[in-house]
Amino acid sequence: MDYSIKDKVAIVGIGETRYYKAGQAPISEFQLALEAIQKAVADAGLHIEDIDGFASYSDDRNDPTRLAGALGIPQIQFSNMHWGGGGGGMAGAVGNAAAAVVAGYAKHVVAFRALAQGQFGRFGQGHAGARVRGAAAYTAPYGLMSPAQMFAMRTQRFMHEHKISQEALCGISLASYKHAQQNLRAVMYGRPLTREAYYNARWIVEPFRLFDCCQENDGAAAVILTRADRARDLRHTPVYLMAAAQGTGYRQWVPAHNDPDYATSNFKTLAPRLYEMAGISPTDIDVAQVYENFTGGVLMSLVEHGLCDADEAEAFCTNGNLEWPNGKLPLNTSGGNLAEAYMHGLELVLEGVRQLRGDSTCQVKDARVCLVAAGPMVSPVSNLLLRN
C-alpha cells in the first residue's frame, strides 16, 4: 500500500495532567487541556508557537479556537473532530492528525482529550426527560440506557456464542490492576485487585461486575505529531505510525440493537486494513493497549485483531498472557482506563509511546510494535499500530 500514512508521521511529544478521581480536579477542564498540551510540547522539545493543528474526538468541549487563543498560537491550520461518542475516536483523532501532517495542512498537530465530568454532565446516567424519541424510544423505556447496559447485551451474546465464562473478563481486569501497581500516575496505584475481590464486587449489569467497568476521572492528555523527517531532530526516540484505521461495519448500530453482526467489538473491517497498511501480522505485536469501556469489549477486540482465537479466548485471558513481565501479550501496561485513568483512552496512546521509548513502568523487553485499539463495541471505532 504505497498511498498511506505509513512511516511518514511520528508522535514526538506526550503530556498529561495529574489524573484525579471524577469531580476532584481543582482546576477547570479547560485549564487541564492547556496543561496537558503545554507538557506535550515541552516533552517534544518544541515551542508552543510550533503547534498549528488540533484534533480531538467524542465532542471534546475544548474548542481549538479557544485553546489557540489562550496559548497564543500564531495560526491554526487544521482543526478536526472525529465523529462518534464514547472512546471510539481516540485512535482516530491521532490518525486524523497524522493525515493532516502527511497532507501538508499542518506541521505539528496536537491530538488531545480533556475530561472533567464533574463540571459537566456525567456519562452513564439515564435519560432525564419524560419522553424519548427515535432510537432511544426502543430501549430507554425498558431500562436499557447506560453504556454498561448497551454493551453487556453484546458481551452476553459473544460469551454465549463462544462458551466463554466470567473468568476471561476477570483476567482482563486483573491485568490492568496489576500493571497500575507499578505506575505512580495511576489512580488505582496502591489499590491492587485480587481475584476474590473481583468476584465479591457487586454486579453492575450481568456479565459485568464493578471491576469490569472503566473509572471516571478528571484530567487531560495530549500527544504531538509531526513529519518523520522532522521527528528525528527532536528530543525523544520518534514513535512512528505504521498504520491507522477508523470506521465501522455493515449497518452497525442501526436502532434497537439490530446490527446484523451483533456480538462484535466492531473491529472486523478495521483490523485487516490496519495490518495491510502496516505490512505486518498479529504475531508481530509485542504489547497492546486496548480501550476498556468494559472488559467484554477488550475480549472481543483481542479476538478481532487476531491476537487470540474466539474459542480459545478464555484460556488466553486467564493464563497470564496479558500480564507483564512474563505474559505473551502484556495488555494495558499503564493500568488503562480501568486502573490508570479514564482519559477517554488517550492515556493508552501515551503508554504505547512510552513502551516504544523504553520508558514504561511495565516495560516490555525490546518492544518494537504496539497496537492501540479504541472504543470497542461503539461506532465508529479506530486503531493504530505504532513502532519505534
Place this chain on the structure above:
Amino acid sequence: MASENNVTTESYFPDGMPLPAPMPDGLDAPFWEGARSHTLLVQRCNPCGTFQFGPEWICHKCRSNDIGWARCSGRGKIYAFERVWHPVHKALRDKGPYLVALVELPDVGNVRMVGNLLGDPQQDVAIGDAVEVVWEDHQDVTLVQWRRLPVK
C-alpha cells in the same frame, strides 16, 4: 394474536421512567400506533420484501422508498438478555434487579426488539428461550414487553 392475557396495565417499572413518543417526522408513527392497538408491526419493503427495524425512510437492501408495514405474530426467541443491578435512572433507585431481553422475531426476517422479560427478575433465562409479546398499556402509549413461553 393478542389475546386479552397478552395485555397488562401493570407497569414493569415504577412511575417516572421515560416513555416512548413517535418522532415528529412521522417515520415510526405506524409502529407506535400499531402497539397502541396491540399489533406488532415492522417495516417491509414492497418491491423486495426485506424486513427492517427500526424504521428507515428507504429500504437498506434495494433503496426503494416504497415501504409498507408487516404484522408480526408476536412470537420470538431470546437473542441476548441482561440482568441489570445498578440503576442509572432515579425512578429505578429502589427497583432491584430487572431483566432486559433482546428478542429475535423469526417471522419478520429476524429483526430484533428490546423489552423487559416479565416475571421474576431472578428467573433462569437462556439465549434461545421462546417468548411472546405482552402489551403494557400506559395512558397514551403502549410498551412492547415479553414473557417466556413454557418449554414444550
